[in-house]
Amino acid sequence: MKKFVYLASQSPRRRQLLEQIGVAYELLLPDADEDPESLEVVLPREAPLAYVQRVTQLKLDAALVRLKRRGLPAAPVLCSDTTVALGRTILGKPADAGEAMDILTRLAGQTHRVLTAVALGTARRRQQTVSVSRVTFGPMTKAQIQRYIDTGEPFGKAGAYGVQGRAAAYIAHLSGSYSGIMGLPMYETAALLRAFGLNG
Secondary structure, three states: OOOOEEEOOOOHHHHHHHHHOOOOEEEOOOOOOOOHHHHHOOOOOOOHHHHHHHHHHHHHHHHHHHHHHHOOOOOOEEEEEEEEEEOOEEEOOOOOHHHHHHHHHHHOOOEEEEEEEEEEEOOOOEEEEEEEEEEEEOOOOHHHHHHHHHOOOOOOOHHHOOOOOHHHHHEEEEEOOHHHHHOOOHHHHHHHHHHOOOOO
């Protein structure tokens, strides 16, 4: 039987990145009665690193319960969470255009961190790793930010931008993992997969 992983993520970018490195996967998406957004609530005074690690473990917990409930064939489950942090402030997914404007105004001309945690696990074993990258935005005028918001790209993305999209026009410098900023760091993910006997 061909080896595969369950990908517990609704992100098309994570699917694309797994396909890029030739990993066979099946989607393990939440049921209608699940509330995945509730797992992403930030605790008071929670540091970005602690937050992204905790949320990824919660996602894995939920996905393993889902797997058992559905009676699906056993295979490791892959979960990930990406967090944008300016200092100790976590900048999540914007709820509306006003919030997107606020987030992008704060990021303009500044360097921020993008933390992506990846967890791979079964009922008996789990491992987690974190990729930390730094992204510097050049100055952005309010009109430029508004034009970007009008594309709809900021919505559903931590920090209100996608590095692989139109925001690239404003990114002056980045260091770390480009795929990690997209949502799934390839080097770290491949190492986890190998530890579970997958992906060479």
